[in-house]
Amino acid sequence: MWARPWPRPSASVPWRQARASGTRSLRGPEGGRKDIERRKEKREQEVKGPVASDSARQRWEKNEARLLSPYAQLSSRSRGRQREEEECPIRPAFQHDRDRILHSKAFRRLIHKTQVFLSPWGDHYRTRLTHTLEVSQIGRTIARGLRLNEDLAEAIALGHDLGHTPFGHAGEDVLDEILADGFCHQEQSLRVVEVLENNGAGLNLTLEVRDGIRKHSKGRGDFLVAADEDGPLTLEGEAIRAADVIAYVNHDLDDALRAGLVRAEEIPAECRRVLGETHSRRIHTMVSDLLAQSQDRPHLLMSEEVHRATLLLRDFLYERVYLHPLTIQEMKKATGVLRELFSYFIRNLEEVPEEIRRINAGGPAERAVADFLAGMTDRYALTTYERLFLPQPWMIF
Numbered sequence: 466m467w468a469r470p471w472p473r474p475s476a477s478v479p480w481r482q483a484r485a486s487g488t489r490s491l492r493g494p495e496g497g498r499k500d501i502e503r504r505k506e507k508r509e510q511e512v513k514g515p516v517a518s519d520s521a522r523q524r525w526e527k528n529e530a531r532l533l534s535p536y537a538q539l540s541s542r543s544r545g546r547q548r549e550e551e552e553c554p555i556r557p558a559f560q561h562d563r564d565r566i567l568h569s570k571a572f573r574r575l576i577h578k579t580q581v582f583l584s585p586w587g588d589h590y591r592t593r594l595t596h597t598l599e600v601s602q603i604g605r606t607i608a609r610g611l612r613l614n615e616d617l618a619e620a621i622a623l624g625h626d627l628g629h630t631p632f633g634h635a636g637e638d639v640l641d642e643i644l645a646d647g648f649c650h651q652e653q654s655l656r657v658v659e660v661l662e663n664n665g666a667g668l669n670l671t672l673e674v675r676d677g678i679r680k681h682s683k684g685r686g687d688f689l690v691a692a693d694e695d696g697p698l699t700l701e702g703e704a705i706r707a708a709d710v711i712a713y714v715n716h717d718l719d720d721a722l723r724a725g726l727v728r729a730e731e732i733p734a735e736c737r738r739v740l741g742e743t744h745s746r747r748i749h750t751m752v753s754d755l756l757a758q759s760q761d762r763p764h765l766l767m768s769e770e771v772h773r774a775t776l777l778l779r780d781f782l783y784e785r786v787y788l789h790p791l792t793i794q795e796m797k798k799a800t801g802v803l804r805e806l807f808s809y810f811i812r813n814l815e816e817v818p819e820e821i822r823r824i825n826a827g828g829p830a831e832r833a834v835a836d837f838l839a840g841m842t843d844r845y846a847l848t849t850y851e852r853l854f855l856p857q858p859w860m861i862f
Contacts, residue, residue: 577842621677628653677702
């Protein structure tokens, strides 16, 4: 069967070695003030002021070393890319990664992929692209508040959902059921940047960005990383994992209120009391609390009260929005569309784009079809289904 895309044998630094040499090797009782002072001393020994011969990138890297937190991931200390390449004289490594993601085809397709509501007619409902931009904004705010690397946080945020299927998590569930090795959008997002983009060459991103993309979600599990958990390598990766949840629980609630699925007074009283009564106040409370609790710490924290209210709000959304009978009804239609398309393209593999067949040459047909379907937008999937399975009008002259 097809191999999971992580870790890739072409990576310049082995995964285990990278993990062992991670920036944040000290957690729990070994962290704290002594750890911070040790990091500061090491940083001061390495940093020299900019000189006239420095490139724009080198000047930026030295500024990072002077200004960022001891727990931040410096661009100059990246563990490397999948393939070695000449460094850009202007952009640091993570800014370069962000730009590559921003200009990718997969990023452009996010505008026509579902967040929660399938093909909504209203102009103001979220899509997978607007969700990504909101995660990026919240993630950058967290990074700035903790003096972390904003470029790294933004790159992870912009890439975290590139592998998401059409029709949201309904599409993900279909492929997970069909494929023998399962399917999850985190690993598909990684596959997009490592394999599928750029005609099979991938985007050649840094290990830190790829790691953050892969570990940005834990489903309905706790979004805060436990001290003994194999979480993201960087604190920036943790920031985006938190930003993802903060973004979707708030904007999905906003869309649900707009759609009439829930009323404001039905939001749990504890959530309204602790987090606030408005969309902006809830985001402000979550982000401010996380920043206050996480200063000079090796991983992110929230106060017990705000953390509990955030998880309660997420549970409320699952019960009243994601698992609402109307939502389930539409999702069943969407899963039916994808099942029919999968079955058709397995029987007619020659109709899968040549580029995808070439990338998957020698592998199972199911993998090629899954890559094709996962890359579809909602409207492309519906248009393809209509072309293949519904009668077309005849042109009579």
